[in-house]
Amino acid sequence: MNDHHWEAARLAAHELGVSIAGTPETVSLHQVSGRFLAADLETRYPLPHCATSAMDGYAVNGPGPWQLLKPLATNPGAGDEQDIAVGEAAAVVTGSLIPQGATSILRVEHSSLEGNVLSTWRDLPCGADIRPAGIEAAEGETLAVAGTLLRAGVIAAAAVSGHDELLVAATPRVHLVFTGDEVITSGRPAPGQVRDGFSPVLPQVVAALGGGECTTTRIGDTLAATIAALDSPAARAAQIIVTTGGTGFSDRDFVRAAARELDGEEVISSIAMRPGHPSMVSRLPGNRLLVALPGNPLAALMALVTVLDPMLRGACGRELEQVHTAVSATDFPALPGRTRLVPARWIASTNELDTLAPAEHVAPAMLRGLAAADAILVVGPEGTSKGAHVSYLGLPW
Numbered sequence: 001m002n003d004h005h006w007e008a009a010r011l012a013a014h015e016l017g018v019s020i021a022g023t024p025e026t027v028s029l030h031q032v033s034g035r036f037l038a039a040d041l042e043t044r045y046p047l048p049h050c051a052t053s054a055m056d057g058y059a060v061n062g063p064g065p066w067q068l069l070k071p072l073a074t075n076p077g078a079g080d081e082q083d084i085a086v087g088e089a090a091a092v093v094t095g096s097l098i099p100q101g102a103t104s105i106l107r108v109e110h111s112s113l114e115g116n117v118l119s120t121w122r123d124l125p126c127g128a129d130i131r132p133a134g135i136e137a138a139e140g141e142t143l144a145v146a147g148t149l150l151r152a153g154v155i156a157a158a159a160v161s162g163h164d165e166l167l168v169a170a171t172p173r174v175h176l177v178f179t180g181d182e183v184i185t186s187g188r189p190a191p192g193q194v195r196d197g198f199s200p201v202l203p204q205v206v207a208a209l210g211g212g213e214c215t216t217t218r219i220g221d222t223l224a225a226t227i228a229a230l231d232s233p234a235a236r237a238a239q240i241i242v243t244t245g246g247t248g249f250s251d252r253d254f255v256r257a258a259a260r261e262l263d264g265e266e267v268i269s270s271i272a273m274r275p276g277h278p279s280m281v282s283r284l285p286g287n288r289l290l291v292a293l294p295g296n297p298l299a300a301l302m303a304l305v306t307v308l309d310p311m312l313r314g315a316c317g318r319e320l321e322q323v324h325t326a327v328s329a330t331d332f333p334a335l336p337g338r339t340r341l342v343p344a345r346w347i348a349s350t351n352e353l354d355t356l357a358p359a360e361h362v363a364p365a366m367l368r369g370l371a372a373a374d375a376i377l378v379v380g381p382e383g384t385s386k387g388a389h390v391s392y393l394g395l396p397w
């Protein structure tokens with residue numbers, strides 16, 4: 001078996017994702033939540049596009065007291081703003097256009113009105129509470145770059161900067177195949193059975209990473225069932241097929257053999273990582289990618305972080321996530337030929353960088369450590385020592 005280095009596996013998976021990226025599509029702002037921008041988001045006009053009042057009160061010209069020309073404000077946009085000369089004022093509300101001649105806005109709570117003479121006991125600097133046109137952004141200024149996840153803040157900014165629809169990355173179609181005769185989906189497992197840790201989370205994780213809604217199927221451990229699952233109409237309609245389990249070399253593991261039977265080209269045979277070593281990526285006919293995650297639950301999720309996240313990023317026009325740097329709370333001895341991925345927690349420290357401590361219960365078949373984790377330590381084969389820098393990735397879900 002020819003191991004891919006961990007970094008090389010990530011890069012290869014990202015490139016494979018790029019190779020299956022679909023044509024970006026234009027989608028209504030009301031439907032873009034959770035999608036990824038396919039082009040930089042630029043303002044269509046200056047923000048704000050006209051000078052407006054930031055407060056309810058009075059537009060005034062020069063120092064007070066002022067003659068109030070217009071005691072009642074009209075709605076912003078009514079188009080009946082009145083020019084004011086030095087010593088004059090006109091009522092405004094928040095968002096009103098600034099009348100010609102106004103030098104500042106006097107807040108209503110800082111004003112007193114006797115007859116039509118308006119005054120204030122406060123200092124009123126020139127420009128106070130006037131929102132000048134373009135103060136937030138010029139026309140054509142970039143608010144978010146291609147690859148940004150469209151969430152509330154960006155979508156709202158797109159709306160107020162003049163967009164009705166956005167160009168978003170195409171959603172790669174993903175088909176999930178859960179293998180294992182012993183895997184049950186509810187209740188208490190009998191001896192030899194296990195509860196399925198993948199089907200309750202993989203669809204959501206795939207969707208969050210840009211894969212949209214998945215199709216899923218569950219199969220037992222036979223070669224025929226595995227071939228049929230990789231060649232079913234749903235699997236043939238998908239661009240990425242993800243299997244769980246069956247990556248090993250026992251007479252009960254069929255994913256590699258099934259991929260070969262279907263003329264798959266094994267691009268990644270295994271990854272020099274722990275856990276997750278038997279992960280496999282194959283290119284199936286029809287420009288479809290097979291990501292085979294191991295059955296051990298932590299191994300599968302660390303393989304997902306290593307391969308599926310980069311692949312979906314590539315397919316959605318996003319960059320590979322760069323690893324970050326923290327301080328290691330513990331020694332990790334060298335482990336020649338293996339990169340370790342270890343669920344970890346932030347701990348209080350006085351270091352210049354934040355400190356990550358490995359979680360407990362992080363063997364390949366355990367999920368307890370991941371359940372408590374804030375991040376994933378990435379420890380190279382050379383290991384690291386307490387207090388030294390160490391790489392980490394955020395949790396992608």
Ligand SMILES: Nc1nc2c(c(=O)[nH]1)N[C@H]1C(S)=C(S)[C@@H](COP(=O)(O)OP(=O)(O)OC[C@H]3O[C@@H](n4cnc5c(N)ncnc54)[C@H](O)[C@@H]3O)O[C@H]1N2
Binds near residue numbers: 183
């Ligand atoms: N002789 C060797 N045995 C194993 C090796 C090895 O190098 N030599 N590698 C080990 C490693 S590392 C891993 S990882 C696993 C890979 O196993 P498979 O991908 O073939 O997966 P299975 O054999 O089908 O299952 C392994 C394990 O995971 C449990 N499982 C499967 N599906 C689920 C699920 N949906 N939810 C929870 N748990 C699941 C399954 O019951 C098994 O216990 O092989 C090692 N063996």
Ligand code: MOO
Binds near residue numbers: 273274275294296299
């Ligand atoms: O590497 Mo396996 O992937 O330890 O469970």
